[in-house]
Amino acid sequence: MLTDFGIILIFFIVGMVFVAAGLITNMILRPSHPNKVKQSTYECGEEAIGSPWILFNARFYLIALAFLIFEVELLLLFPWAVVFKELGWFAFIAMLIFAFILLLGLFYDWAKGYLDWDKPEPIIPKMKDLVIWNKD
Amino acid sequence: MIDIGANFVSELYKSLGMFIPETVLVVTFVVAIIMDLIFRKYKNIAAFTVLAGFFVTGYTLFACNSSGYAFSQTIAINPFSQFFKFIILLTSIIIVIISFLSKELYAENRKVGEYYSMIAGMTFGMFLICSSTNLILIYLALETMSLSSYVLAGYTKEVKRSSEASLKYVIFGAISSGIMIYGISIIFGLTGSFDLLAINAKIATGNLSIAPLLVSGIMILAGIGYKISAAPFHFWTPDVYEGAPITITAYLSVASKAAGFAVLIRFVLLAFATPISQTQPVWQVFAGIDWKLVLAILSVLTMTLGNLSAIWQTNIKRLLAYSSIAHAGYMLMGLVIMTSAGVLAILVYFFMYMLMNLGAFYIVMLIANKTGSEEMDDYIGIGYRAPILAGCMVVFLLSLTGIPPTAGFIGKLYLFMAVIDARWIWLAVIGVLNSVVSLFYYVKVMRNMFIRGTDKTEEPLQFSRVSIVIALILAGANIYFGLWFEPIVRWVNECVKSLF
Amino acid sequence: MNEIPQGYYLLLAGVLFTIGTIGVLTRRNAIIIFMSIELMLNSVNLTLVAFSSFFGDSSGQIFVFFVMAIAAAEAAVGLAIVLALFRLKKTIYVDEANILKY
Numbered sequence: 001m002l003t004d005f006g007i008i009l010i011f012f013i014v015g016m017v018f019v020a021a022g023l024i025t026n027m028i029l030r031p032s033h034p035n036k037v038k039q040s041t042y043e044c045g046e047e048a049i050g051s052p053w054i055l056f057n058a059r060f061y062l063i064a065l066a067f068l069i070f071e072v073e074l075l076l077l078f079p080w081a082v083v084f085k086e087l088g089w090f091a092f093i094a095m096l097i098f099a100f101i102l103l104l105g106l107f108y109d110w111a112k113g114y115l116d117w118d119k120p121e122p123i124i125p126k127m128k129d130l131v132i133w134n135k136d
Numbered sequence: 137m138i139d140i141g142a143n144f145v146s147e148l149y150k151s152l153g154m155f156i157p158e159t160v161l162v163v164t165f166v167v168a169i170i171m172d173l174i175f176r177k178y179k180n181i182a183a184f185t186v187l188a189g190f191f192v193t194g195y196t197l198f199a200c201n202s203s204g205y206a207f208s209q210t211i212a213i214n215p216f217s218q219f220f221k222f223i224i225l226l227t228s229i230i231i232v233i234i235s236f237l238s239k240e241l242y243a244e245n246r247k248v249g250e251y252y253s254m255i256a257g258m259t260f261g262m263f264l265i266c267s268s269t270n271l272i273l274i275y276l277a278l279e280t281m282s283l284s285s286y287v288l289a290g291y292t293k294e295v296k297r298s299s300e301a302s303l304k305y306v307i308f309g310a311i312s313s314g315i316m317i318y319g320i321s322i323i324f325g326l327t328g329s330f331d332l333l334a335i336n337a338k339i340a341t342g343n344l345s346i347a348p349l350l351v352s353g354i355m356i357l358a359g360i361g362y363k364i365s366a367a368p369f370h371f372w373t374p375d376v377y378e379g380a381p382i383t384i385t386a387y388l389s390v391a392s393k394a395a396g397f398a399v400l401i402r403f404v405l406l407a408f409a410t411p412i413s414q415t416q417p418v419w420q421v422f423a424g425i426d427w428k429l430v431l432a433i434l435s436v437l438t439m440t441l442g443n444l445s446a447i448w449q450t451n452i453k454r455l456l457a458y459s460s461i462a463h464a465g466y467m468l469m470g471l472v473i474m475t476s477a478g479v480l481a482i483l484v485y486f487f488m489y490m491l492m493n494l495g496a497f498y499i500v501m502l503i504a505n506k507t508g509s510e511e512m513d514d515y516i517g518i519g520y521r522a523p524i525l526a527g528c529m530v531v532f533l534l535s536l537t538g539i540p541p542t543a544g545f546i547g548k549l550y551l552f553m554a555v556i557d558a559r560w561i562w563l564a565v566i567g568v569l570n571s572v573v574s575l576f577y578y579v580k581v582m583r584n585m586f587i588r589g590t591d592k593t594e595e596p597l598q599f600s601r602v603s604i605v606i607a608l609i610l611a612g613a614n615i616y617f618g619l620w621f622e623p624i625v626r627w628v629n630e631c632v633k634s635l636f
Numbered sequence: 637m638n639e640i641p642q643g644y645y646l647l648l649a650g651v652l653f654t655i656g657t658i659g660v661l662t663r664r665n666a667i668i669i670f671m672s673i674e675l676m677l678n679s680v681n682l683t684l685v686a687f688s689s690f691f692g693d694s695s696g697q698i699f700v701f702f703v704m705a706i707a708a709a710e711a712a713v714g715l716a717i718v719l720a721l722f723r724l725k726k727t728i729y730v731d732e733a734n735i736l737k738y
Contacts, residue, residue, distance in 0.1 A: 004640040065712045072708035090145045279706045299721040306714045314676035321683040
């Protein structure tokens with residue numbers, strides 16, 4: 001007789017065996033000729049510059065925050081979808097209002113420029129900077 | 137199980153009819169944002185939209201005074217919630233008006249559209265709190281209010297102390313709301329319901345084990361106590377009150393406290409107590425847990441801590457923050473005794489507290505506009521540089537102390553009478569002693585304004601006529617309601633009856 | 637088939653809640669504090685779902701939806717405030733936010 005814990009244990013073991021078996025078979029079958037190019041992070045000829053442990057631009061956070069809000073609020077659509085058939089138009093209109101308010105939030109972000117990535121001002125080259133040798 | 141179908145939908149329509157003030161607030165919030173986006177040239181367009189929305193809300197609040205339950209018993213519309221909604225709405229209107237005069241807010245050509253729309257959003261959250269009788273809705277409404285208030289506290293975001301205040305506010309707030317919903321989840325596990333009345337019925341059977349009930353009750357009290365800044369949960373109050381823009385400090389100290397008290401009274405009386413009989417205006421706590429003692433300890437701690445810390449403050453905003461903690465302590469006394477007289481006293485006190493606290497913060501704002509400082513030492517000689525405002529400030533401070541003939545006296549009178557009537561003599565004695573202590577630091581402000589440094593001859597401060605008129609109206613209201621308080625008491629009496 | 641006893645869910649939730657609380661109280665990094673708060677909220681969700689399935693009552697699960705939505709909103713507001721403070725002070729350590737003192 002299996003308990004619930006037993007099932008979880010079996011899942012656990014099967015999961016570990018599955019991964020381990022894949023890795024071990026690979027290890028046995030594959031040829032092993034390591035060289036420097038093969039062990040670099042990108043094998044497509046691009047050399048990695050600097051450490052990956054740098055601070056990210058704070059802009060990422062803003063975009064992530066906006067995404068987070070809109071994504072999670074959609075969670076509330078789920079209970080609505082369950083009873084949608086019974087409630088009919090009332091539920092539809094209620095959800096339209098909800099979606100409108102969310103959309104307003106997105107427009108707000110957009111209008112205030114929070115969705116723009118702040119690009120550095122492009123430096124447009126001027127003619128006199130390009131001329132190396134001046135006549136006088 | 138709720139039956140879903142045509143019947144349910146018609147029920148919803150009926151509920152929406154009782155929900156008009158809240159609906160108006162939401163529409164106000166949305167329209168204010170849209171207006172702010174469309175008419176970018178007009179700086180105050182959102183403010184006027186919000187103000188107009190508030191007046192419409194006020195009209196609908198009084199126009200549809202039907203009482204009953206709405207949205208499958210999650211919302212109770214009755215005179216009790218109407219009273220708190222009125223207090224909150226009035227505070228919001230006053231705050232919006234005095235925000236026009238705030239120099240701090242309009243400094244550096246700041247955009248203020250979000251500020252006003254956030255106030256509308258916060259008002260909506262507080263309206264919901266006042267009438268919710270379901271723990272889910274209480275949590276949701278509390279968060280609606282909190283999220284707006286976190287943003288408002290840090291609105292002047294290039295000022296370091298404002299950002300810092302709002303960070304502290306959001307961290308403490310998130311922790312306390314986390315603790316609160318853990319309590320809610322335990323109560324749900326014990327009783328199988330989120331509805332306060334159903335919880336009450338379950339507790340009344342007396343089959344529940346006491347320890348988890350006590351723990352969960354205290355956890356929920358922690359969440360609510362945070363909002364009213366009761367003693368062990370008050371740490372954020374002085375920092376946030378000092379750091380936030382003054383208008384928001386005043387708003388938090390009155391409106392969000394009002395919402396906190398509304399939900400506290402409802403939660404304790406609806407879930408954990410039962411009226412002894414229809415005729416006797418006394419609630420009885422269910423056997424097992426002595427909620428009265430728990431609340432009494434909270435109350436004593438709150439007022440003593442608030443008053444004793446206030447004595448040492450050198451910043452007037454901080455001083456008023458501690459004094460508002462102390463006032464929360466006084467008001468808790470009214471809940472400890474669990475009689476209708478006690479609840480009546482809380483409501484009367486709150487009305488008076490609104491008048492005096494808003495007034496005091498308003499004067500602090502006006503003076504900070506001119507001198508750029510909120511330190512006590514900079515109040516030296518203010519009595520001669522701005523005699524009218526200093527005079528108003530004296531009225532507010534006397535009212536906060538509770539000296540006749542001001543509004544604060546009436547509030548304290550009803551409160552102490554109710555406590556003594558219920559035979560909680562030691563509590564009343566501690567309350568009176570605390571009031572005496574509070575006199576000390578309020579007088580310190582007055583002394584700085586009038587008596588110290590009279591030899592200094594600085595030029596008088598100039599204030600616009602509008603700002604002086606508003607100050608005079610608030611001070612006048614303090615004295616008026618100190619003398620003619622019967623209408624308020626009569627109205628509040630009706631409100632308390634609806635709790636039974 | 638034997639079911640996992642009710643108490644185990646609650647125990648796990650209690651342990652998670654405690655870890656979250658300790659994390660909030662001891663950590664200095666604002667981001668980690670918010671992560672700990674999320675942990676607290678998730679333990680509440682676990683409790684609610686456990687009770688909800690035990691009672692066969694869906695209201696607990698509905699509450700979980702709301703808690704998740706609110707948690708996201710709270711995290712967003714919190715992070716935005718941390719960002720605002722970071723721009724001013726170049727730090728996200730809460731004990732360096734110390735202008736306001738007794």
